[in-house]
Amino acid sequence: MPWTRLLSVLLIFTPALLAQPANLAGDWIFTLTQYGESELHRIKIDRTGNDYRFELMGFTLTGAVNGDMVEFKCSYKGNVETKSCGTLTGTASATELGGKGRVFDDDLTWKAVRENVPTAAPQRREFVPTHFYRQFSGNIEPVEHINPGDTVHTQTVDAGGVDEKGVHRSQGGNPLTGPFYIEGAFPGDTIAIHLDRVRLNRDSAGIFNDTIVYGALDPYYAHDMKPAKNFDSSWKLDSNAGYAQLTKADDRLKNLRVGLRPMIGCIGVAPPGQQAFRSGNLGPYGGNMDYNQVREGATVYLPVFQEGALLFVGDGHALQGDGELTGNALETSMDVQFTVNLIRGKSIHQPRFENDEYVMVSGIAGSLTDALQSATTGLSRWLEQEYQLNVSDIAMLLATSMRYDVAEVVDPQVHVVAKIPKSVLQQIAPSAGVANR
Numbered sequence: 001m002p003w004t005r006l007l008s009v010l011l012i013f014t015p016a017l018l019a020q021p022a023n024l025a026g027d028w029i030f031t032l033t034q035y036g037e038s039e040l041h042r043i044k045i046d047r048t049g050n051d052y053r054f055e056l057m058g059f060t061l062t063g064a065v066n067g068d069m070v071e072f073k074c075s076y077k078g079n080v081e082t083k084s085c086g087t088l089t090g091t092a093s094a095t096e097l098g099g100k101g102r103v104f105d106d107d108l109t110w111k112a113v114r115e116n117v118p119t120a121a122p123q124r125r126e127f128v129p130t131h132f133y134r135q136f137s138g139n140i141e142p143v144e145h146i147n148p149g150d151t152v153h154t155q156t157v158d159a160g161g162v163d164e165k166g167v168h169r170s171q172g173g174n175p176l177t178g179p180f181y182i183e184g185a186f187p188g189d190t191i192a193i194h195l196d197r198v199r200l201n202r203d204s205a206g207i208f209n210d211t212i213v214y215g216a217l218d219p220y221y222a223h224d225m226k227p228a229k230n231f232d233s234s235w236k237l238d239s240n241a242g243y244a245q246l247t248k249a250d251d252r253l254k255n256l257r258v259g260l261r262p263m264i265g266c267i268g269v270a271p272p273g274q275q276a277f278r279s280g281n282l283g284p285y286g287g288n289m290d291y292n293q294v295r296e297g298a299t300v301y302l303p304v305f306q307e308g309a310l311l312f313v314g315d316g317h318a319l320q321g322d323g324e325l326t327g328n329a330l331e332t333s334m335d336v337q338f339t340v341n342l343i344r345g346k347s348i349h350q351p352r353f354e355n356d357e358y359v360m361v362s363g364i365a366g367s368l369t370d371a372l373q374s375a376t377t378g379l380s381r382w383l384e385q386e387y388q389l390n391v392s393d394i395a396m397l398l399a400t401s402m403r404y405d406v407a408e409v410v411d412p413q414v415h416v417v418a419k420i421p422k423s424v425l426q427q428i429a430p431s432a433g434v435a436n437r
Contacts, residue, residue, distance in 0.1 A: 021065035022094040027115040034108040122149035132175035137276035138306040142181035148342035164201040174279035181308035189304040190343040197337035198296040205330035207233040263295040265315030272305035291407040301352040324408040360419035375418035
């Protein structure tokens with residue numbers, strides 16, 4: 001074929017080939033910006049012929065690509081019929097989408113990029129903190145980016161800001177190590193933090209308050225309390241023998257020795273939106289949960305609210321009784337190692353925990369009653385979702401096997417934990433299509 005004829009053929013067919021619309025099917029990270037605030041969502045776009053469909057915040061968006069242009073129609077199910085809620089329009093390529101829209105008479109901009117799933121082999125990372133933060137916030141620059149499956153070895157200072165060498169490194173108020181950015185974590189996901197190592201790294205601790213906090217007592221009793229004069233509430237820690245004792249005990253407590261059970265008081269992620277909370281607070285993002293089962297061997301599950309999750313840890317306790325009744329415990333610095341994994345596309349409403357014996361769910365609220373209701377609801381919801389149990393099944397399990405822990409009652413929010421033994425869960429007959437844990 002003469003080269004001039006070949007060139008003519010190419011000139012005819014090349015534009016048509018170049019104009020082939022991109023295939024949008026797959027996983028995307030979707031950003032919606034409205035009134036100057038942005039929200040991130042993971043979406044999955046499905047394709048049927050030339051039509052595309054995805055779900056976003058309870059709405060269904062359907063559309064098609066025409067050249068490099070895309071249009072999605074928004075709809076939702078009303079009480080009787082499907083209703084329209086707006087339109088998104090923009091440009092499309094194989095790796096990026098974006099444009100403008102109008103939903104429920106509000107203007108917005110939007111964009112989406114293909115999800116980049118980390119594929120690097122898990123690493124063990126050594127992080128030596130040089131600065132500590134006293135709030136859970138999405139506006140703090142990450143100290144390190146880690147991949148799901150990575151293990152981090154680091155240290156924390158005590159609640160007063162003192163490190164393992166007795167050096168004051170920060171103001172008090174639960175200084176935090178971090179935040180750590182988890183690659184591939186987006187709102188709607190859950191991160192699982194397994195505590196591989198929670199060990200003491202010094203031989204001293206302190207309970208900074210030598211009275212029970214008023215909120216845990218009958219007000220008349222609290223009013224009449226008379227704290228002992230010149231009482232020393234510092235403690236000596238003996239890691240080899242596994243116990244702690246008061247440094248200068250009075251005659252009545254001179255023989256007191258208590259067993260060490262190192263734990264992490266603060267473990268949390270950046271809260272949703274532009275919110276920021278001091279490190280003494282707790283909520284759906286975790287935070288200052290002060291639960292004495294958050295120790296070596298446990299796994300903590302937290303919902304993701306910000307890109308990268310932004311994980312903080314701190315507030316080591318050599319030992320803490322239920323409720324944290326003095327407002328603090330045997331406060332000390334800690335040597336910590338944890339491994340982070342990512343559960344994509346699965347969101348939880350509140351923190352959860354797991355160890356060899358129990359599955360546990362947090363209830364965090366303004367009162368003991370509300371916290372207990374939240375914890376019970378969370379555990380019931382977990383049983384319903386994971387095991388496909390009905391209400392009566394759940395009632396039989398909880399009526400016979402429920403356990404409650406009062407984690408702490410002294411912070412701005414009360415924390416109650418509902419838990420059920422794994423030995424009980426192992427007796428549940430599997431349901432079709434459900435893999436029991």
